Amino acid sequence: xxxxxSIVGKSxxxxxxxxxxxxxxxxRRGYRVGAIKHDAHRFEMDHEGKDxxxxxxxxxxxxxxxxxxxxxxxKRVARxxxxxxxxxQFVNDVDIVLTEGYKSADKPKIEVFRSAVxxxxxxxxxxNRIALASDVDVDVSVPRFHIDDAVAIADFIxxxxxxx
Amino acid sequence: xxxxxSIVGKSxxxxxxxxxxxxxxxxRRGYRVGAIKHDAHRFEMDHEGKDxxxxxxxxxxxxxxxxxxxxxxxKRVARxxxxxxxxxQFVNDVDIVLTEGYKSADKPKIEVFRSAVxxxxxxxxxxNRIALASDVDVDVSVPRFHIDDAVAIADFIxxxxxxx
Numbered sequence: 139x140x141x142x143x144s145i146v147g148k149s150x151x152x153x154x155x156x157x158x159x160x161x162x163x164x165x166r167r168g169y170r171v172g173a174i175k176h177d178a179h180r181f182e183m184d185h186e187g188k189d190x191x192x193x194x195x196x197x198x199x200x201x202x203x204x205x206x207x208x209x210x211x212x213k214r215v216a217r218x219x220x221x222x223x224x225x226x227q228f229v230n231d232v233d234i235v236l237t238e239g240y241k242s243a244d245k246p247k248i249e250v251f252r253s254a255v256x257x258x259x260x261x262x263x264x265x266n267r268i269a270l271a272s273d274v275d276v277d278v279s280v281p282r283f284h285i286d287d288a289v290a291i292a293d294f295i296x297x298x299x300x301x302x
Numbered sequence: 303x304x305x306x307x308s309i310v311g312k313s314x315x316x317x318x319x320x321x322x323x324x325x326x327x328x329x330r331r332g333y334r335v336g337a338i339k340h341d342a343h344r345f346e347m348d349h350e351g352k353d354x355x356x357x358x359x360x361x362x363x364x365x366x367x368x369x370x371x372x373x374x375x376x377k378r379v380a381r382x383x384x385x386x387x388x389x390x391q392f393v394n395d396v397d398i399v400l401t402e403g404y405k406s407a408d409k410p411k412i413e414v415f416r417s418a419v420x421x422x423x424x425x426x427x428x429x430n431r432i433a434l435a436s437d438v439d440v441d442v443s444v445p446r447f448h449i450d451d452a453v454a455i456a457d458f459i460x461x462x463x464x465x466x
Contacts, residue, residue: 154353154356154357157356158356158360159360161360161361162360162361171361171362171363172363172364172365173357174366175354175365175366176368178369180369181369181372181374183348183354183374184347184374188345190337190339192321192322193318193322193325196321196325196326197326197329197335198325198335198336198337199396200337200392201337201338202336202337202338202392203338203345203347204338204340204341204379204382205341205345206379206381206382207378208345209376209377209379209383210345210375210376210377211374212372212373212375213372213392214371215368215372217370219373224368224373228373228392229366229375232364
């Protein structure tokens with residue numbers, strides 16, 4: 139099973155920005171990286187009018203578009219798939235997966251906390267939080283990194299999950 | 303292996319429009335339907351600025367977004383995947399797959415031909431063409447349907463691939 143680390147935090151804490159820095163840092167080190175985002179709303183990935191959009195909105199259960207460089211897929215599901223199901227079926231060809239969100243799943247979590255936006259972190263010690271990335275010093279029982287220090291956080295991810 | 307039918311034809315012949323009619327017609331009959339589009343260009347399925355767009359453009363090899371209703375994925379590939387690879391990995395949970403394009407693949411093909419736009423069909427008898435959907439009568443050795451008669455074409459697909 140591919141190791142999974144969840145990047146969690148309250149809304150607007152900077153989860154996407156941190157992931158956006160971690161991915162190239164991990165890629166630079168030679169790892170293949172997957173990213174999974176939890177969506178609680180109704181996302182619309184495709185562009186209205188495109189052929190794939192028309193196929194999907196005509197009722198197709200799954201649509202795929204494939205080129206020599208990449209492929210994309212949309213699939214209707216009967217229920218929210220778990221992280222493990224998504225990784226096993228669709229992201230099994232990478233070295234590590236970062237998820238954005240999925241606080242309630244049981245994967246190890248790095249919390250992003252910005253005191254400029256929120257007064258307290260999201261997680262408690264029961265949330266399997268393995269590190270905190272924050273803009274201020276916080277008294278926590280796990281390693282703490284500066285929110286902008288993607289190199290140190292990538293070091294931590296590498297040591298914890300990739301060089302065991 | 304899920305049966306695959308390729309809807310082929312010259313540019314602007316009406317392939318997407320026919321697929322858009324066939325999908326609900328097949329769904330109405332109780333079948334699960336997948337659609338695969340061949341892209342020769344550089345498609346951009348996602349919307350600039352969205353989290354998944356940022357993950358992918360940060361260099362992720364695969365990005366996924368997952369909700370309770372659907373999931374979407376983009377994956378970098380080293381080469382164009384074949385129809386069989388796409389079906390086996392990503393569209394193996396349907397009763398039939400319609401592809402848009404893939405004239406050079408070896409799947410059975412229904413050609414869409416509009417005399418209002420082109421002077422001659424795309425396929426020859428060597429292209430594994432099993433039917434023609436056209437706006438005029440054409441002398442061909444395979445069943446011919448009117449381009450707008452999605453019910454008759456769905457009947458043909460059902461008889462040929464789904465009720466064997």
